[in-house]
Amino acid sequence: MDHETRLKRLRYRAWHRGTKEADLMIGGFFDVHHADWTAAELDWFEALLEEQDVDIMAWAIGVQPCPDRWTGPMMERMRSITYVPVSR
Structure with a gap:
């Protein structure tokens, strides 16, 4: 599948x-x-989407240990949570 479709x-x-x-x-x-994602980072995210939402969210907010396969720069960016819109 081409990049834009993906x-x-x-x-x-x-x-x-x-x-x-x-x-x-x-x-x-x-x-x-x-x-800004590379092809490898797109692969990582695509595979992450196969996980359960509650697990992804727990790893991102740090209430559950993150499995080694998801640990790294992408999860660190996800853990920043600065991308979630908050109404004030």
């Missing part, structure tokens, strides 16, 4: 997780960071 598919999957919280965290992360 990005569209990943964006849809990131924003349609099943709960508003997961949509904001995972979809927001995609929107803010995807433009």
Whole structure:
């Protein structure tokens, strides 16, 4: 599949997780960071989307230990949580 189609598919999957919280965290992360991702980082994110939302969110906020396969620069960026919009 070409790059643009892959990005569209990943964006849809990131924003349609099943709960508003997961949509904001995972979809927001995609929107803010995807433009700079390498092919390997796209692979990482695509594989991460196969995990359960509650696990992804728990790893990102640090309430569960993150498995080694997800630990690294991408998870560190996800842990910053600065990409989640907050109304004030």
